[in-house]
Each structure stands twice: as C-alpha cells, then as structure tokens.
Amino acid sequence: MNEQLQQTLTALGGGLTGVDASTAASNVGGWHKTLDGVPGAETLVSHLAKLQEALKSGDLAGAAALLPGLGSETEKLAAGAPEADKAGLHQLAAALKG
Template sequence: MNDQLQQTLQALQGGVTSVDAGAAVSNISAWEQTLGGASGAGGITGQLSQLRSMLEGGDLDGAAALLPGLADATEQAASSAPAADQDGLRQLASLLRP
C-alpha cells in the first residue's frame, strides 16, 4: 500500500470527526495533487475540491454531506487501482461513511 494512503487511513482511525479541519485540508490538497491528471480520477478530484472548500469555509455539515458520495467514488476506484492499494481504498471508503 502506498505511503499516502496508509497515512490517510491512520488519520481516520478515530473517525472523520476526530480529524482536525486544518489537517484534513492538508491531506485533501495532497490527494488532489496526487490524483490530478490521473485517468478516471476526475470525479474524485472534483469531490475532494468541494470538500476542501467546505472545510476551509467552516461548513462542516456540508462537508459531512459530501462524504458518502466520496466514499462511493473511492470504492469504485479501488477496482481499477494497483492491487497493492485496492484493500486500502476499500477500507478508506468504509471510513468515509458515517
């Protein structure tokens, strides 16, 4: 599993509400850079951008409302991800669901 995915999973172990908004924004920005231009990642990067904007603006309810869709997109992406990352992406999708 790649290091960035492993770090994200570790950050979410206490649940999404336990992550500091500033740390979440930093993590989301890193994922936007990682996924930018990746084939098939446009839907996820768009959702990440919305999530980052809501967190930066303090709209936690709006951010929470985006998580199920982001979880679904992450789970779908797992099937075409490198084999070493598939289980981690499925775990991430699960952690993003309320």
C-alpha cells in the same frame, strides 16, 4: 500500501470526527494533487476540491454531506488501483461512507 493512503487511514483511525478541519483540508489537498489527471478520477477530484473548500471555509456540515459520495467514488477507483492499494482504498471508502 502507498504511504499517502496509509497516512490517511491512520488519521482516520479515531473516526472522521476525530480529525481537525485544518489537518483534513491539508490531507484532501494532497489527494487532489495526487489524483488530478488520473484517468477515471475526475469525479473524485471534483469532490475533493469541494470538500477542501468546505473545510477551509468552516462548513463542516457541508463537508460531511460530501463524504458518502467521496466514499463511492473511492470505491470505484479502487477497482483499477494497484493490488497493493486495493484493500486500503476499500477501507477508506467504507470510512467515508460512514
């Protein structure tokens, strides 16, 4: 599994509410950079930008409202991901959907 995905899953190990907003914003920014320009990830990249903005502004309710959509988009992206990352992406998608 790719290191960035592993770090994200580890950070979410205590649940979504266990991650502080600044750490989450940094992680989201990293994913935004990683996925920007990846074919099929345009909607996910757009959602990540909105999530990062919400986290940075302290709008935690707005950030939480974006998570199910991020989970759905992550699940879609998992279908075309390298085999080594598919299970982790499905796990991430499930965590984001709640």
